[in-house]
Amino acid sequence: MNSNNAQSFSNGFALVGDIGGTNARFALWRGEVLESIQVLACADYPRPEDAVRDYLQRVGQPLSAVENVCLACAGPVGAGDFKFTNNHWVIRRESFRAELGLSHLLLVNDFSTMAWAASRLSEEHLVQVRPGKALEGRAKLIIGPGTGLGVGSLMPLPSGGWEVLPCEGGHVDLPVTSERDFALWQLLREKYGHVSAERVLSGSGLENLYRMSCQLDGVEPACATAAEIGERAMAGDAYADAVLEHFFLWLARVAGNAVLTVGGLGGVYITGGIVPRFLERFQRSGFAEAFRSRGKTSGPYLDPVPVWVMTADHPGLFGAGVALEQALRNEG
Known part of the structure; x- marks a missing residue:
């Protein structure tokens, strides 16, 4: 050229x-x-x-x-x-x-373009959901639960531009941090063998999480699709809302792990078809605390990292x- x-x-x-x-x-x-x-x-x-x-x-x-x-x-x-x-x-x-x-x-x-978008979107297309201070010259993490779980990072270049590093971060092992996590993980393993983060953090993953939560609790499922789960949660259904909250907490863990891996102190950008749709509920969730609630080394490392949700239409x-x-x- x-x-x-x-x-x-x-x-x-x-x-x-x-x-x-x-x-x-x-x-x-x-x-x-x-x-x-x-x-x-x-x-x-x-x-x-x-x-x-x-x-x-x-x-x-x-x-x-x-x-x-x-x-x-x-x-x-x-x-x-x-x-x-x-x-x-x-x-x-x-x-x-x-x-x-x-x-x-x-x-x-296609997910790399989400990272490129994060490098240039204005404040009107970003909603900050976790306060912090992005460090200049450090990587930015982009993560997006949608049809699958997309993960990528933006690396700053000496020229002032950015390099997008695509990866397959949606297929990392799903982190387990509580007894309930473990019980759900066991059900997922029985069904799928390997339990990747995407098995929960995606549209079909939200459906998995709902069905297996119902199985674990002896509750008759009232929803068949991710859209129905979200709609019932927004309408005040306590059980669907609890499943959606668990989804957000698992997203916090996976996002935090990815930041630790790539050194993403430039901030986290959440995109995809799920979180922006339930933005107000996401802002009230335990995501921000679960993101940094870790050990004596990783917790302080993650504490200053800001998180935004990308709300641009395209x-x-x-x-x-x-x-x-x-x-x-x-x-x-």
């Missing part, structure tokens, strides 16, 4: 996308702002190129106006072509670029824009 392409990007716009198993979200990225956001069903298009063409037609932009594209893809992204796990699309890098006439195509892991798209901007700047 030469400086002319970087300059054209700064003066115009790029196309960014956030593509999952079911939907593809597209937007134009101009001046650090998302424009013309649309959601298209992946099943409606034989190839991702067809979806891009249709999106541009819908928003009144010619294909020739787009030179730079960043797509956040659900799954591990390598240097080669990308095949989606949960839909039929394949992005063949060279043919994709050639067919659409692109100067630059950047593919990034952090994946925003992060794709930030990732592309930095990549072009580095190459320009």
Whole structure:
């Protein structure tokens, strides 16, 4: 990428996308702002190129106006072509670029874009849920319970930019810190064998936690889905609320462990589809205390670490824009 392409990007716009198993979200990225956001069903298009063409037609932009594209893809992204796990699309890098006439195509892991978003989101899109002081020059941790449990970190660069370090932190062992934790862990182990953090800290994990809590307590389940558990908790159902509280406490433990591992004294950013939906309840939970309530060494280490919840509507798209901007700047 030469400086002319970087300059054209700064003066115009790029196309960014956030593509999952079911939907593809597209937007134009101009001046650090998302424009013309649309959601298209992946099943409606034989190839991702067809979806891009249709999106541009819908928003009144010619294909020739787009030179730079960043797509956040659900799954591990390598240097080669990308095949989606949960839909039929394949992005063949060279043919994709050639067919659409692109100067630059950047593919990034979808959760990595959440980390890129955390590096640039303004205060209006962040809600602080744990006070503290973020240390300059230290890593930031991003964690997000949703369909799965995403974990990543942002490392500051000497140039002033950031490096996103994707990982598989959702598959660490689920921490056990109480007799009830242990009883639930035993039920999870009977069902799954290895008990990862994601077995509890995700949409399906919340359902696991509810069902196995009911099994442990001899309670007839009244909910079948994570949405129902959350709705009943918000409506005043004491049992569903207690399960949701346990979910938040387990999130605190896993997040705290991750901070200790990566040295994330730059702060923690929580995203995903669950916590922002129940933000007020999360703020009243025991998360903040459980996060630092540990041993004589780890407790003081974690005590000053602030925690925010990301409330932006489309952090994946925003992060794709930030990732592309930095990549072009580095190459320009």
